[in-house]
Amino acid sequence: MAQRDVKxxxxxxxxxxxxxxxxxxxxxxxxxxxxxRIAALRPYAGAIRRMxxxxxxxxxDVPALPILADREQEERVALLLVTADRGLAGAFNSQxxxxxxxxxxxxxxxxxxxxxxxxxRRGLSSLTFRNRAPEQAFTGFTERxxxxxxxxxxHALTAAYVDGKVDRVxxxxxxxxxPMSQEVRRETLLPLQKxxxxxxxxxxxxxxxxxxxxxxxxxxxxxxxxxxxxxxxYVEISIFRALLESxxxxxxxxMTAMRSASDNAGEIIDDLTLEMNRxxxxxxxxxxxxxxxxxxxxx
Amino acid sequence: xxxxxxxVEVLTPEGExxxxxxxxxxxxxxxxxxxxxxxxxxxxxxxxxxxLRLYRSESEIVTLAQGxxxxxxxxxxGVLILVEEAHEPAQLDTADLSExxxxxxxxxxxxxxxxxxxxxxxxxxxxxxAFQRIASGS
Numbered sequence: 455m456a457q458r459d460v461k462x463x464x465x466x467x468x469x470x471x472x473x474x475x476x477x478x479x480x481x482x483x484x485x486x487x488x489x490x491r492i493a494a495l496r497p498y499a500g501a502i503r504r505m506x507x508x509x510x511x512x513x514x515d516v517p518a519l520p521i522l523a524d525r526e527q528e529e530r531v532a533l534l535l536v537t538a539d540r541g542l543a544g545a546f547n548s549q550x551x552x553x554x555x556x557x558x559x560x561x562x563x564x565x566x567x568x569x570x571x572x573x574x575r576r577g578l579s580s581l582t583f584r585n586r587a588p589e590q591a592f593t594g595f596t597e598r599x600x601x602x603x604x605x606x607x608x609h610a611l612t613a614a615y616v617d618g619k620v621d622r623v624x625x626x627x628x629x630x631x632x633p634m635s636q637e638v639r640r641e642t643l644l645p646l647q648k649x650x651x652x653x654x655x656x657x658x659x660x661x662x663x664x665x666x667x668x669x670x671x672x673x674x675x676x677x678x679x680x681x682x683x684x685x686x687x688y689v690e691i692s693i694f695r696a697l698l699e700s701x702x703x704x705x706x707x708x709m710t711a712m713r714s715a716s717d718n719a720g721e722i723i724d725d726l727t728l729e730m731n732r733x734x735x736x737x738x739x740x741x742x743x744x745x746x747x748x749x750x751x752x753x
Numbered sequence: 754x755x756x757x758x759x760x761v762e763v764l765t766p767e768g769e770x771x772x773x774x775x776x777x778x779x780x781x782x783x784x785x786x787x788x789x790x791x792x793x794x795x796x797x798x799x800x801x802x803x804x805l806r807l808y809r810s811e812s813e814i815v816t817l818a819q820g821x822x823x824x825x826x827x828x829x830x831g832v833l834i835l836v837e838e839a840h841e842p843a844q845l846d847t848a849d850l851s852e853x854x855x856x857x858x859x860x861x862x863x864x865x866x867x868x869x870x871x872x873x874x875x876x877x878x879x880x881x882x883a884f885q886r887i888a889s890g891s
Contacts, residue, residue: 494768501764501835505823509797520869601837609873616869674798683799683821690837690839694766753768 457737460730471719477542478712480704484597485633488702492630493572495698499691500661506651506684513677516648518688519685521612524645525621530567532589532611532620533558534643536627536696537577538704539596546628546707547576553638555584569620573607573697580719599701608671612689614643627696628703634710636703641696643689651688757791757805760831761807763817770839777808778832780819789824789832796826802883815835818842818887820880830847845888854881 510516535554537547554577558568570588572578580589590610595603615622623644628636673680756776763771768814778789781803789796805819822836857877 491767495766496767498764498766498835501825501833502823505797505825505835525761604766605837609877613864613868613870613873671795671797674784674787674796677797679783680797680799680823684823691766 457730459731460726460733464726464730467719467722467726471716471723474712474715474719478709478716481709481712482633485702485705485709488698488705490703492695492698495691495695496657497661498608499695500655500657500659502684502687502691503651503655503658504661506681508671508686509673509677509680509684510652512671512673513681516651516685517678519682520616521644521646521686521689522648528566528621530569530620530622531545532569532571532614532623533561533583534571534573534607534611534623534625534693535577535588536625536700537572537574537580537596538700539575539593540704540712541576543704543708544711547580548575549638550626550628551577551580551584553640554581555586556642557624557626558586569614571611573603573700576703596697596701596704599694599697601694601730603689603695605690608686608690608693611643611693612686625693625696626738627700630699630702630706633706636707639696641692643692646685646688651685759791761833762832763805763834763835763836765839766834767838770817771807773807773809775807775809776811778824778834779806780804780824780834782824787824792830793826793832795828796824797825799835802826802880804887805834805836805839806811816842818845818884821876831836836862840884842887842890845884846884848889850881850885850888854878854885857881860872 480500506516516522533554535550537550541547554570558570561568568586570581570586571590571592572581572588573592574596575593578588578593581588592603592607611620615623622642624640625643626638626640629639630636756867758774758776761771761773761775761778762769776790781801782798783801785799787798800819800822802818802820805817807815807817809815817839818841819834819839820837822834825833825835827833857874861871861874861878864874
């Protein structure tokens with residue numbers, strides 16, 4: 455390759471490296487915010503748990519709500535795949551799609567029908583492409599999900615469950631461990647297990663407010679009625695937590711992907727620089743040989 | 754004369770929105786309007802979407818549009834308010850609210866009678882209606 459061509463290639467790789475570096479830094483900044491939001495949910499989730507236990511104690515037990523009831527026969531299963539609106543984040547989206555389709559195929563092999571739900575444009579397009587068009591897709595918020603998004607998803611899934619359209623609801627999302635590592639998690643959202651509500655949880659330590667364990671408490675309305683709304687809140691909170699963790703995972707994955715892209719660009723630049731220097735040296739050698747040959751001809 | 758104050762914390766899933774001493778709280782539970790002063794009896798109440806007023810003093814009032822939630826008065830008189838969402842009235846977008854209200858009304862009309870889907874759509878409808886009232890200042 456001529457010296458000029460190599461020079462042009464170096465310039466274009468340097469441009470790419472600038473973009474990937476910028477994307478890496480943007481993802482890193484957003485990731486810090488996403489981590490803050492995961493932490494901000496804890497006091498709320500902990501306080502909801504504590505209130506639920508208080509109301510359950512006052513009511514004697516958790517009432518038999520439809521979302522707590524196991525179905526004897528599971529004929530239809532809903533799978534919610536939590537993906538991102540954007541790509542460029544390594545295996546982030548594809549590993550959810552792959553795990554979701556595998557889980558779906560397992561259900562089908564077990565004689566159950568599968569209904570897909572998706573968040574994120576990537577999930578919607580991949581599922582549609584693979585002839586598994588989702589029943590409903592929720593898009594446009596995956597970089598910054600709000601609680602209202604989680605509520606909308608939760609309402610759609612809870613209605614499907616309670617109205618008997620599906621007999622089980624599972625969620626697949628990228629759980630956030632650290633900026634460098636995410637893991638695919640598969641959890642059952644519905645039926646909700648009573649143990650999930652009443653057992654100790656790490657959020658309890660973060661709970662806001664104080665306990666009312668021994669005071670005479672007024673309830674408005676009756677504790678049973680309060681529980682009818684408190685218990686379904688768990689589904690919303692679980693979905694919200696999954697959305698937040700997925701966002702942090704997406705940003706972590708993008709940060710890592712962009713860092714290795716930048717590193718790769720750096721290696722290519724080094725190789726090309728070496729090649730350019732060789733080409734330049736070859737040209738110089740050629741010129742010297744021509745000069746020497748010319749001088750000899752004259753002498 | 755200034756009234757006795759007590760601690761109030763307002764929490765949403767997206768973080769804390771208020772944490773201060775107030776003289777009085779005015780809001781709405783599913784059973785009706787409620788006002789809370791210092792040394793209120795321990796209480797656990799379920800809140801409906803409505804205007805939440807936090808009186809730092811007679812003249813300094815913090816107003817928020819609250820979504821559905823819960824209010825707890827602890828033994829020590831401190832109040833914890835958990836709401837799905839809380840917005841400053843000025844931040845409410847009336848065009849966006851009308852759009853959401855329309856969507857909820859459509860979902861309500863589309864759903865089967867007495868289904869969970871219809872019940873949830875009715876809840877959405879009530880929330881957006883309440884927010885609209887707050888946004889229009891009535």
